Amino acid sequence: MEDLRRDVTCGELRAGDEGRTVTLNGWVHRTRDHGGVHFLNIRDRYGITQVVVAEDAPAGLQRATETAKLEYCVAVRGAVRRRPDDMVNPEMATGEIEVSAGQIEILSPCATLPFMIEERSEAREETRLKYRYLDLRSFSMQRKMALRSEVTFRIREYLRGRGFHEIETPTMIKSTPEGARDFLIPSRLHRGKFYAMPQSPQLYKQILMVSGFDRYFQIAHCFRDEDARGDRQLEHTQIDIEMSFVSKEDVFELVEGMMAHTFRRALGRELEIPFPRLAYHDAMNRFGSDKPDLRFELELGDASEVAAGSGFRVFEDTISGGGSVKALVVPGGARLSRKQIDELEGVAKTYGAKGLAWTKIGEGGLEGGISKFVGEKEAEIRSLGAATGDLVLFVADRWNTACIALGAVRSRLGRDLDLIDRDRFAFAWIVDFPLFEWDEENGTWEAAHHMFTMPQEQYIDSMEDDPGAVKGDLYDLVCNGYELASGSIRIHNPELQQRIFDIVGFSREEAENRFGFLMEAFRYGAPPHGGIAPGLDRLLMILAGEESIREVIAFPKTTAGISPMDDSPSVVDERQLEELGIRIVETEEEHS
């Protein structure tokens, strides 16, 4: 190897390098054997270079050339020469030249491939994950990993420039069972006790504020033992940020600057800042989602005028029962088929709607669906913004359910009718979230975000009177229909914290047991503070134009939490379990 170490990469040679003797190291990307002359395309991270072996090459070189199959790792030494004018390949960065091989050495052979290494692999994801090391050789994956590296670098660059310290917090911490399920780590030294993997560095970063690190960040791994999705992994990375002596305006300004910097440097794109803001209630009411996709218009309307006195029982009963009738006008939607509308109804039902009512506005009045019930209400329907040729969809239910169900229909229409501007990054802050949510099952108030969120000032005095009305100093950053970040201003006052615990029915003993150290810390001059945590994987997914975060994670797990390459999780030695004092109990099902 010593004398065949590369002195150029496979992406850099140009016409000006003509005459140089160079050595390339890389993988055989394609071979073309013409009987006499022989071509090898050699690939590395940086590109592809064509190597030519002449028909009159020495026998040893011919043999090596014929041995070198796809994805063999090879070293090639030869002379750079310009290709004849009519042989130039304008598609290739190195297409003006080729390397005339004088020596080819096989550094490592390659078994028959499970799939071709192409710009973007066509193999099914299962196979790609099993052979992830091969999948990652593709330029498409290499680019995404490079983007990831670039983005984390630019974020660090920006935050360091703004005076932030990067501080690591432990990945083995105390379990705090509310919220998502914890991953647990058994302790050998303390049998029967467990560490937990952090769902986020939340408590530590607040402690760091007490310690006076008024600007902290960390690219932190977070773990949640919940079912995965396209935008959710058991293990993900967040850009954890916390600041002292700030209001949410400071957090917004920081994150807007960070995003603008990152998009400019990593993508060469300018973002429009500041980002628009939308109250939670308005986001739900207008878009039917707390993470609306703002790349297209299509807003939900209020159809109580249509419902009132319509004689349509479903609508009237909903209104008199305190619910809402929400409407969605689909411009030109009258051409949608019955089947397409049925599909939309299926979407609405998935989200809890009992049905999806509809009417089309024809030349001569309302047509189809519930027209015979609301036929007298054409004026009211038109005042929702509907015109001839439009389809109007309705969901009647509790306000929340009606919004969410119709919001899901809106998203579906955005895709199906191609309303989405794919080239846009539509950021927005969602603000004024309720601090508490009523838990039907347990009949209790629960923290909507987490229990350390500061209530907005005007609600503090009378919080206990109507917890449902209290809005919190918390905020989400959304982009293109994804929740990109979530944060809040925190409570730094133990008395106020205790009142929150009381409202959510959290006993003093429980609070002491779980968060005692934080409450204790807050007794020692805790600064007002707040922060946010953008999800790095989702950010990268959006930057890369992907629809799954698995595409921007080098070694992701499947939705069932399995790593097909190394086959984790796996059974462990009986001896390991014994040391930990753990016995596996079979469930009834596994017995039978």
Next chain:
RNA sequence: GGGGGCGUGGUGGAGAUGGUUACCACGCCGGCCUGUCAAGCCGGAGGUCGCGGGUUCAAAUCCCGUCGCUCCCGCCA
């Protein structure tokens, strides 16, 4: 926990109203070919059609179950 989609040589797909030897492309092996760049041409090997059971004279195809991947609901402070 629930619903939808998918599972066919190494890879991706076709075959689905049951019927002889399961088709195509790429890859692999062999041969031909002085300039290609997704090279081309000729030939060849390679499959218990995810797995188990059932219906039938006969199952990739129909039925039941099960496993895996995936999308969605729930869940994810």
